Amino acid sequence: GESVGLHLPTLSVQEGDNSIINCAYSNSASDYFIWYKQESGKGPQFIIDIRSNMDKRQGQRVTVLLNKTVKHLSLQIAATQPGDSAVYFCAEPNQAGTALIFGKGTTLSVSS
């Protein structure tokens, strides 16, 4: 069925380290995934997306990797900064393609 989840609820890193946030999905037919960042007290913001015909997509300091064999995707943040501290969600469209279904989120804490 449709479900998008994350492996770990929290992740703590030092400033300058690389961060990896993981997400598992159950629907092998899923063909599109999206990552959002939510800062404290705010609404989520789009970070990056990826389609199933790609294994990797890069943005500015962020990379999303998709492994369709094990139904897993990850968000990598290079040189993590204190401003990266937030909750990160992976999401995918529901079966009808009419709305996004979100995972539970991973809270990233960056210490300097």
Next chain:
Amino acid sequence: DGGITQSPKYLFRKEGQNVTLSCEQNLNHDAMYWYRQDPGQGLRLIYYSQIVNDFQKGDIAEGYSVSREKKESFPLTVTSAQKNPTAFYLCASGGRFNYGYTFGSGTRLTVV
């Protein structure tokens, strides 16, 4: 500036009362969405609307109602039938089948 506005930011409700949360967008987006966020639960879809005068139930629609009389507006009413309404409510908008949603800043509802 184009954006999506939710009001009020904080709302307190007595048990047994209905309350309406406002969501207005000036992005000319066709689709609008309501999500509920509880600690550790991620975002759960309440209702969504892809076009004026039409809306669909999401995963947790019981105890909620919506209307979509104008493209710009998608108010959410939390009724007395909602057994556990205390939560953070997020409104989003986007193009039809475009998953790069723009989210509002949320309304935190507390039942007292």
